[in-house]
Amino acid sequence: MIESSGYAVWHGLTPMGEFLRDNDPDMFLVSGADSHVVDAAGRRYLDARSSMWNVTLGYSCEPVKRAMARQLDVLPSGTVMRYEHPPRTTVDYAAALAAVLPAPLRHIRFGNTGSQMTESAAMLSRFYRRMTGETDRHTVIALHSAYHGTGPLATALTDEPVLHDYSAPVDQHVVHVTTPPPVSCEPGACTGECIRPVLDAIDSVGTDHVTAVMFEPVSGTSFLPAPPHYLETLIVECRRRGIHTIADEVTTGAGRVGAMTYVERLTEVPDMLVLGKGLSAGYFPLAVLAVGSPVFDALTHPPVRLGFPNGSTTDGHPLGAAAGLAVLDILGADGFFDGVRRRSADLVAMLTAAAESEPRLGAVRGEGMLLGIELVDENGEPWRVREVNRFRLACRDQGLLTSYSLGVLPLLPQLTVSEADCRELVDLLLKALAAYRPA
Ligand SMILES: Cc1ncc(COP(=O)(O)O)c(C=O)c1O
Structure with missing residues (x-):
């Protein structure tokens, strides 16, 4: 049995x-x-x-369990997939979460898994290009040995050739950049060479064809943290070229590195941020994509009936939001x-x-x-x-x-x-x- x-x-x-x-x-x-x-x-x-x-x-974790039990009693389900009657707890959670993320990452999009949200981020970047008329910008650049999840686009972003071969066809508009561990990159001493592989990749694809660069602040394969200055330089150079930066903090976020996010220590803020795993302390499938105003504003009046065509039935589930609010209370305690x-x-x-x-x-x-x-x-x-x-x-x-x-x-x-x-x-x-x- x-x-x-x-x-x-x-x-x-x-x-x-x-x-x-x-x-x-x-x-x-x-x-x-x-x-x-x-x-x-x-x-x-x-x-x-x-x-x-x-x-x-x-x-x-009793506070998380109690918050979920209370939510089960009053409104056990709900969705933000159609933003008609979103659960109140989910709206409250989005506001509370946005308040502890680096400005201007104030707009929260909900999902259930990290893979769903890394794909969502890359697709949103492409969708944004539809809004702005830069329709040749498809390519997403990711770093060597990156892990961004599974799914046709997330698998492509994950740098594991064996996964690509055996899941083929995966998204073809992804390029991986072999980045030497940038351990010696410090402000003042930095010649910009640390991000040369990224810039070379952008040049070889053509700036007008690149939509975004995605990175994990601490590699979940090598466990080597990227020096803050390396990431700041990356964000500045991408912005100069009109390319979005997407920080994948599915693992590093929600307290793992002893802070709400790794990127909050940077002087530059990426255009998008993905969080997952610890957001609900693992008590409910919950992941989010936070975006800043320029991306959000461009999406408020999309010319297609459905808006950004991406989402799932249980996005913004109030049980996850209740868990998330309780987790934020714990992480935010003095x-x-x-x-x-x-x-x-x-x-x-x-x-x-x-x-x-x-x-x-x-x-x-x-x-x-x-x-x-x-x-x-x-x-x-x-x-x-x-x-x-x-x-x-x-x-x-x-x-x-x-x-x-x-x-x-x-x-x-x-x-x-x-x-x-x-x-x-x-x-x-x-x-x-x-x-x-x-x-
Ligand atoms: C950095 C990173 N991104 C994305 C993912 C995918 O998240 P999920 O397993 O929730 O789909 C993971 C999972 O380990 C991860 O570590």
Whole structure:
């Protein structure tokens, strides 16, 4: 019975052969509290991946649960897909969210997933060109190793050629730019060379054919944050050429980096901003696209009957908005983000100390609770992604859930993780390394 219900679940991102081989009917999760989850066999895991990086406030967030329960009682459903009678909670949430985003990103468009919203952003940029008569501007430039989700356009924006091949045809008007990690880009010392690959790509496509550049402020593959000055230069140079900039903060936003957004530290504001994952603390599918006035104004009187033809039935669902409002209250409490940054510094210090006695552990990357620790071989070379994935399973066997990446073990615990949880995380990581035998 349990076994057949297990086989009923399928998700394409896990090869089914692997899933069926490793399938253990008792591994299905049945409960969660704070930073831990429990499976059907009663095994307890420290969830250092926050489910899919989204359960940012843990599994016992009472204010979010209560807000959703209240909303269920009064208006359990609704939509903004047709802006006729939008749910009041959704309108209130949009206003509250806009107020904490960098001006002029004041107009909020709702969706359910990050993929839906990155696609929406790129399509909105193209739609804007219809409004302004620049109809040759189709191409979207994204950065090397970017992850922007799945879907015909989001997959194209994601720089994983294997996904392109196997999902083909994906959107053809996307160009990826090989950007060296811009670690040395500082104001004053910057020669502009750091964004040369982006400018070269714009020149080779033709400025009049490029509509937008999309970027993740901290790569979810390498866990290297982009220096603020690099992003500021990118925004200025794109604006000079009439090209939109789209910040994809699906992972970095809503507190992950110890702030509401990464881009709020910049002196320049991108034209569009995508948020998802932690917006509802993972308690409801919720993602948004925030746009500034120039884009919004151009859309107020579109010459087509439907306006911007993009959206889904459950956009602006009031349960997500109720969760989002409760999350904003928590994130906005005095000292919350300072606390996240302090706890992050504690965790980085513990990991760095562990790496001193464990040669397979390298440097810690990232910021806030968006961290990754390098895994290296005896020559200092990064572990291959397949190896990191095998090691992730060794971590799971010790009671530690993580994701995997090329040469890096991603560590994204909850923003509310305790000091004891951080200690447990490092202990379990060391135990997993002690037990691990390479293939
Ligand atoms: C930066 C970034 N953009 C977009 C997405 C896609 O979001 P979703 O999985 O909600 O579709 C993700 C998901 O991991 C992401 O990390």
